Amino acid sequence: MKILTLETTCDETAAAVITGDFEVLASVVASQDKLHQRFHGVVPEIAARAHVERILPVIDEAIRNAGITLEELDAIAVANTPGLAGSLLVGLVAAKSLCVALDKPLVAVNHLHAHIYACKLASGQDVFPCIGMIVSGGHSNLYRCNAPSEFEYLGGTIDDAAGEAFDKVANMLGLPYPGGPAVSRAALTGDRKAYRFPRSFLNDDSKIAFSFSGLKTAVRYAITGGATSEFVRPDLTDQQVADLAASFEEAVVDCLVGKALLAVRKAGLSTLCVGGGVAANTRLRERLEAEAKKANIALHIAPFELCTDNAVMGAIAIERFRAGLTENLDLDLIPGLVRQ
Ligand code: KG4
Numbered sequence: 001m002k003i004l005t006l007e008t009t010c011d012e013t014a015a016a017v018i019t020g021d022f023e024v025l026a027s028v029v030a031s032q033d034k035l036h037q038r039f040h041g042v043v044p045e046i047a048a049r050a051h052v053e054r055i056l057p058v059i060d061e062a063i064r065n066a067g068i069t070l071e072e073l074d075a076i077a078v079a080n081t082p083g084l085a086g087s088l089l090v091g092l093v094a095a096k097s098l099c100v101a102l103d104k105p106l107v108a109v110n111h112l113h114a115h116i117y118a119c120k121l122a123s124g125q126d127v128f129p130c131i132g133m134i135v136s137g138g139h140s141n142l143y144r145c146n147a148p149s150e151f152e153y154l155g156g157t158i159d160d161a162a163g164e165a166f167d168k169v170a171n172m173l174g175l176p177y178p179g180g181p182a183v184s185r186a187a188l189t190g191d192r193k194a195y196r197f198p199r200s201f202l203n204d205d206s207k208i209a210f211s212f213s214g215l216k217t218a219v220r221y222a223i224t225g226g227a228t229s230e231f232v233r234p235d236l237t238d239q240q241v242a243d244l245a246a247s248f249e250e251a252v253v254d255c256l257v258g259k260a261l262l263a264v265r266k267a268g269l270s271t272l273c274v275g276g277g278v279a280a281n282t283r284l285r286e287r288l289e290a291e292a293k294k295a296n297i298a299l300h301i302a303p304f305e306l307c308t309d310n311a312v313m314g315a316i317a318i319e320r321f322r323a324g325l326t327e328n329l330d331l332d333l334i335p336g337l338v339r340q
């Protein structure tokens with residue numbers, strides 16, 4: 001069995017060819033980072049247009065690299081939720097067109113479920129039931145994951161996602177987009193205790209929730225020296241940037257680690273899976289590993305190459321296809337399913 005998976009939920013155009021034994025025959029990711037860099041964030045219109053230009057060459061390359069023909073595919077899978085509407089539309093239309101032209105079944109992928117599935121894929125172990133934490137540019141959510149497509153939302157951010165906070169803070173510090181890797185690099189030489197930034201909800205065990213907008217404001221005030229209506233970055237020394245980056249990163253990591261462990265405890269489970277772009281953060285990985293070990297939790301963090309958006313994690317479609325979960329051609333995109 002061979003399946004083509006497409007991923008265009010945000011700003012990566014990706015396609016992969018995966019076998020029924022979960023062997024990855026090809027994986028192609030066309031990143032749009034350079035197009036969005038000067039805006040310090042993803043511009044939905046630009047993302048959608050870039051997907052239109054890239055989707056067919058990316059599919060062609062994946063099929064060529066896999067050494068197969070389109071006719072040999074058994075199904076086409078596409079991430080149809082959640083994401084940017086214009087971006088989702090491009091992948092969905094491409095997938096449906098292939099299904100019509102080739103007379104193949106269509107399989108829907110939930111992008112957030114796929115981020116967690118990346119952990120199972122990489123470990124080769126059955127990770128379910130587990131607590132799943134998705135930390136990306138658009139989401140910071142905790143789920144009880146009973147099965148690959150059976151997720152129960154436990155809580156998440158009430159404002160910004162963790163990745164979004166990294167991107168905004170990077171911009172304030174004069175660091176490039178995407179902000180996560182840049183802040184993380186700057187933090188290496190910084191003092192994590194130089195600034196005492198807020199950790200919302202961390203001491204409240206009754207809540208599985210995150211809030212990063214107050215933290216963002218605290219970083220802004222630390223940079224400008226107080227509340228100002230307009231943000232003008234003063235000249236910062238490299239050490240100040242490093243200290244701000246390290247203190248900010250530590251505050252985010254404290255919240256993510258604290259609530260992930262709380263969710264595991266509350267659910268009475270012993271497995272934690274972590275995926276999404278922010279899961280590539282070295283400090284977060286270190287801290288999760290140390291805390292999971294102490295608490296006797298089996299921890300699975302997606303490998304670096306499967307943290308940021310890719311089509312390999314769309315292998316979750318193989319489980320759905322086998323369970324008979326195929327879609328009609330009226331399958332729609334659902335941009336904002338934060339809680340699914
Ligand atoms: O999962 P992803 O590729 O796209 C979404 O679905 O949002 O995540 C992208 C996010 C960006 O906000 C980026 O800054 C963040 O992941 N990110 C990181 C790191 N690498 C990427 N955040 C912190 N540390 C990193 N090393």
Ligand code: ZN
Nearest residue numbers: 136276277309
């Ligand atoms: Zn993602």
